[in-house]
Amino acid sequence: DQQVKQNSPSLSVQEGRISILNCDYTNSMFDYFLWYKKYPAEGPTFLISISSIKDKNEDGRFTVFLNKSAKHLSLHIVPSQPGDSAVYFCAARYSGAGSYQLTFGKGTKLSVIP
Amino acid sequence: DGGITQSPKYLFRKEGQNVTLSCEQNLNHDAMYWYRQDPGQGLRLIYYSQIVNDFQKGDIAEGYSVSREKKESFPLTVTSAQKNPTAFYLCASSHRGTEQFFGPGTRLTVL
Numbered sequence: 001d002q003q004v005k006q007n008s009p010s011l012s013v014q015e016g017r018i019s020i021l022n023c024d025y026t027n028s029m030f031d032y033f034l035w036y037k038k039y040p041a042e043g044p045t046f047l048i049s050i051s052s053i054k055d056k057n058e059d060g061r062f063t064v065f066l067n068k069s070a071k072h073l074s075l076h077i078v079p080s081q082p083g084d085s086a087v088y089f090c091a092a093r094y095s096g097a098g099s100y101q102l103t104f105g106k107g108t109k110l111s112v113i114p
Numbered sequence: 115d116g117g118i119t120q121s122p123k124y125l126f127r128k129e130g131q132n133v134t135l136s137c138e139q140n141l142n143h144d145a146m147y148w149y150r151q152d153p154g155q156g157l158r159l160i161y162y163s164q165i166v167n168d169f170q171k172g173d174i175a176e177g178y179s180v181s182r183e184k185k186e187s188f189p190l191t192v193t194s195a196q197k198n199p200t201a202f203y204l205c206a207s208s209h210r211g212t213e214q215f216f217g218p219g220t221r222l223t224v225l
Contacts, residue, residue, distance in 0.1 A: 009154070034213055043118075043204050043216030044157070089156060100145060100164075100211055101172070104156035 003027045004092050006105035014113050019077040021108050023090030026071065030092040034102065035064060035075045038087045047088075048075070080112045117141065118217035120205050125222045127192070127199070135190045135220045137205030146188035147206040147214060150174060157204060163188055164210065192222065200224045 036044035090105040149157040159172030163182040177196025206214040
């Protein structure tokens with residue numbers, strides 16, 4: 001059973017507009033959430049993270065929102081640029097027992113159209 | 115330059131052969147991880163190690179083995195027992211409690 005779900009396999013957005021990528025999770029023990037960006041045939045690169053004690057974290061054009069009651073987080077990219085075209089993975093972590101394993105969603109492919 | 119290196123970039127293996135994928139990091143990270151990615155799938159954890167000489171099975175450890183004799187190195191062996199080894203393999207490392215940094219990956223193809 002998937003504990004981290006990204007229900008949209010793909011998303012197309014016009015350059016300059018906002019991209020919103022969504023992620024849902026089922027395990028209420030998750031206490032830290034991350035977004036990674038991945039280009040084909042490359043390793044993922046860390047983008048932004050948020051702790052479960054916060055509801056928003058911002059870094060430049062990227063903002064992550066966390067709604068704990070809904071077990072939902074989203075990544076907003078404003079304004080979207082063609083270089084943002086990639087697969088975005090949501091990941092969640094439970095820090096209990098000193099383990100820092102990440103559970104990943106299946107990813108959302110973002111295409112930013114010039 | 116600090117980072118994670120994986121070699122080789124592409125690897126071909128005949129059925130029934132074992133093959134070892136290399137992962138080295140010079141970030142002085144304690145923890146290292148191996149993931150597998152299949153088309154349309156997320157990253158699935160194979161093995162992880164939080165300290166030298168210790169490692170734990172992830173979600174899909176069957177058919178794989180690892181060692182952690184040095185802090186910098188965490189090689190993964192794909193054995194002949196792995197039923198469907200063709201995939202993209204990713205190694206990562208982290209300080210405890212921080213984000214994981216990934217290597218460039220190795221694409222393994224079984225012929």
